[in-house]
Amino acid sequence: MVLSDIYQELREAIIKIETNKLETLKEEVLETPDIDVDKLVENIRSGLEEVGIKFEAGEYYLAELILIGTEISEAVEKWKPLLEKKKAKEKVRKAVIGTVEGDIHDIGKNIVGMMLTSIGFEVIDLGNDVTADKFVEAVKEKSPVIVGMSALLSTTRDGIKKTLDALKENGLRDKVKVIIGGAAVDDDFAKTVDADGYASNAAEAVPLVEKLLGGL
Numbered sequence: 001m002v003l004s005d006i007y008q009e010l011r012e013a014i015i016k017i018e019t020n021k022l023e024t025l026k027e028e029v030l031e032t033p034d035i036d037v038d039k040l041v042e043n044i045r046s047g048l049e050e051v052g053i054k055f056e057a058g059e060y061y062l063a064e065l066i067l068i069g070t071e072i073s074e075a076v077e078k079w080k081p082l083l084e085k086k087k088a089k090e091k092v093r094k095a096v097i098g099t100v101e102g103d104i105h106d107i108g109k110n111i112v113g114m115m116l117t118s119i120g121f122e123v124i125d126l127g128n129d130v131t132a133d134k135f136v137e138a139v140k141e142k143s144p145v146i147v148g149m150s151a152l153l154s155t156t157r158d159g160i161k162k163t164l165d166a167l168k169e170n171g172l173r174d175k176v177k178v179i180i181g182g183a184a185v186d187d188d189f190a191k192t193v194d195a196d197g198y199a200s201n202a203a204e205a206v207p208l209v210e211k212l213l214g215g216l
């Protein structure tokens, strides 16, 4: 397949929730040389965004959302070696990441984790539905330099503020740079809650971290 077609086909298969096609693409992506990881991730994101719009419009139901969510989680897991390929440096610095309390969306957070791994971080992934206390415990135990929080629901994004407050209460806020992302947040929200930075996608998370740490 021509390389540029594979991204487009992936996006369309996601939008149409073509599971057979996606099964084939899972293998094809691995077998295709010179896959551009940023383009791959962007097409996953934009395909799923369309699914979200169709869900909102009542064209898709929760069952379809679950189906595509599972498919893409599996694909991302399968493509992990590809996403982590850039890995070059010795892992010394740590990043703790998680999706905030009440929120089980983890596809985007997982991709961000893989990107951070690819630039040499040891990533401690707390998973999804992570309480402020769990973030605090992990920061105490693991001493990361980065904490990354994901929130996709407008009802859960306050979990970010809760976690930032809990880090402050425990005297840990100055020890870490906190970055946030996910469909429920933006740059303004990041400023409002005093996070150190926001990235709208996994590729942008890399220069953001670089900027916050003064280099990689």
Ligand code: B12
Residues within 6 Å of the ligand: 041, 044, 045, 048, 049, 050, 051, 052, 053, 055, 056, 062, 065, 066, 067, 068, 069, 070, 073, 102, 103, 104, 105, 106, 107, 108, 109, 111, 112, 147, 148, 149, 150, 151, 152, 153, 154, 155, 179, 180, 181, 182, 183, 184, 198, 199, 200, 201, 202, 203, 205
């Ligand atoms: C797949 C999906 C699901 C799957 C999730 C599966 C999984 N394992 O993650 C399932 C079916 C479980 C699900 C459930 C629900 N969902 Co849902 N879901 C989606 C959907 C379609 C795609 C999300 C996704 O994976 N996108 C692809 C990834 C790659 O993109 P991303 O998450 O944006 O991540 C990128 C960036 O944001 C950024 N990023 C993300 N996190 C972080 C973190 C950091 C630190 C940084 C720097 C960057 C960063 O980098 C990522 C990679 O580039 C979205 C639509 C949308 N527009 O987002 C709705 C959406 C988020 N869901 C929605 C809803 C309403 C729900 C439910 C409440 C439905 C219900 N009635 O039960 C439940 C909630 C369950 C819960 N408690 O969390 C709404 C939220 C509306 C709102 N404003 O609150 C959306 C927006 C759909 C819609 N348009 O209505 N969902």
